[in-house]
Amino acid sequence: MNQPGPIAQSLMSASLFDTKKPTDLPLRQRVGLEIADLKEATKVIVENHYLHRGRTMGQVAYWITLDGHRCGVFLFALPRLSVNFRGHGPMNLIELARMWLHPEVQGLTIVDSRGVEHTFAVGTAAVGAALRRIRHDWHGKYPHLPLITACVSWADDVHHEGTIYRASNFTEVGKSGGSLHGTSKRKGGGRDQAHSDYIHPKSAFLFDYPKALSEKQLETAQKEWESIRPKRSKKKIEAEALKKLEAESGTSEVPTVIEDQQLSLDVDLTPIEEVAS
Numbered sequence: 001m002n003q004p005g006p007i008a009q010s011l012m013s014a015s016l017f018d019t020k021k022p023t024d025l026p027l028r029q030r031v032g033l034e035i036a037d038l039k040e041a042t043k044v045i046v047e048n049h050y051l052h053r054g055r056t057m058g059q060v061a062y063w064i065t066l067d068g069h070r071c072g073v074f075l076f077a078l079p080r081l082s083v084n085f086r087g088h089g090p091m092n093l094i095e096l097a098r099m100w101l102h103p104e105v106q107g108l109t110i111v112d113s114r115g116v117e118h119t120f121a122v123g124t125a126a127v128g129a130a131l132r133r134i135r136h137d138w139h140g141k142y143p144h145l146p147l148i149t150a151c152v153s154w155a156d157d158v159h160h161e162g163t164i165y166r167a168s169n170f171t172e173v174g175k176s177g178g179s180l181h182g183t184s185k186r187k188g189g190g191r192d193q194a195h196s197d198y199i200h201p202k203s204a205f206l207f208d209y210p211k212a213l214s215e216k217q218l219e220t221a222q223k224e225w226e227s228i229r230p231k232r233s234k235k236k237i238e239a240e241a242l243k244k245l246e247a248e249s250g251t252s253e254v255p256t257v258i259e260d261q262q263l264s265l266d267v268d269l270t271p272i273e274e275v276a277s
Contacts, residue, residue: 002103005047011040012070012102024113031125032068033133036061041073049100050156058145060137064101064126072101072126076134079152086173086206091146094134096153099123099164127168131207139218140225147218149209154202162203170205 004012041061042054055077064072075098081090101123108120135148154176155162162172213221 004044004102007047008044008100008102011044027110027121027125028128030067031122031129032065033074033126033129034063034065034070035137036063036073041075044073045075045098045100049098051098055097058138058142059097060134060141062130062133064122066105066122071105071122072099074099074126074130076130076138076151085152086150088150088152089146092149094138094148094151096127096130096151099127101126121167123164124167127164131168135209135213136217136221137225139213140221141229143218143222143225143229147212149212151207151209153205155205156202158201162205165205168207170207172203173206174204176202176204 038059038061041063045054046052055075057078057080059075059077061076062074063070064074074096076094077097079085079090079093079095079097081093083090085093105120105122108122109117110120111117131151134151138145138148151170153165153170155165162170166172
């Protein structure tokens with residue numbers, strides 16, 4: 001069992017988990033989510049996730065909790081797409097980009113009060129909770145972006161088989177990978193990075209939301225995030241309005257995906273990051 005690094009150990013409390021204690025409380029009620037500080041969550045990912053790097057562009061991070069104690073982390077982000085994917089626009093997709101679970105809560109079983117042993121699937125329960133919540137928090141944090149209609153994730157076939165996605169009602173929709181992408185300059189700023197894992201084949205998994213959030217749910221999300229939502233500059237708002245106008249009039253080409261610098265940092269824009277609740 002690979003032990004987590006010092007950053008994760010300082011932020012987690014795995015030694016407090018009593019996963020073998022007999023209980024009839026459903027796992028779904030024991031596993032929860034907390035909004036995470038993006039910088040802290042990224043540090044845990046870089047330290048412990050097999051890719052050892054975080055993500056760019058808009059993101060929402062969660063701590064995964066078990067009985068109130070942190071035991072893992074999620075990073076959701078805009079996918080690096082500029083074309084439609086399986087009927088969804090690139091800005092209507094959210095990507096489950098990173099997931100890390102403390103090794104002490106992986107591959108376990110639990111015995112209920114009747115002495116019956118069950119799989120202790122913390123990861124599956126956490127993914128389910130995140131799928132139910134992410135659209136709400138994404139709209140609350142980024143109300144100016146299109147609404148999310150599906151969640152996508154890519155499983156690196158070298159490292160795992162995507163079992164957790166299948167158990168969480170994702171559908172496997174294809175394969176990708178096999179290219180290093182080069183180091184060319186991106187249209188919206190920055191450069192592609194030639195990470196070695198890009199050559200690995202990857203399985204694409206998609207979770208379609210059966211219905212949109214209601215107007216009341218959208219309004220509630222915005223209110224809940226009002227005090228912690230990253231501020232956007234007047235310059236940025238005006239630029240986005242101009243792009244929308246150009247797209248509607250067809251006067252110039254408008255990118256279909258907002259690149260790294262447009263959602264992360266700007267001289268007039270507060271860095272996009274989470275505020276721990």
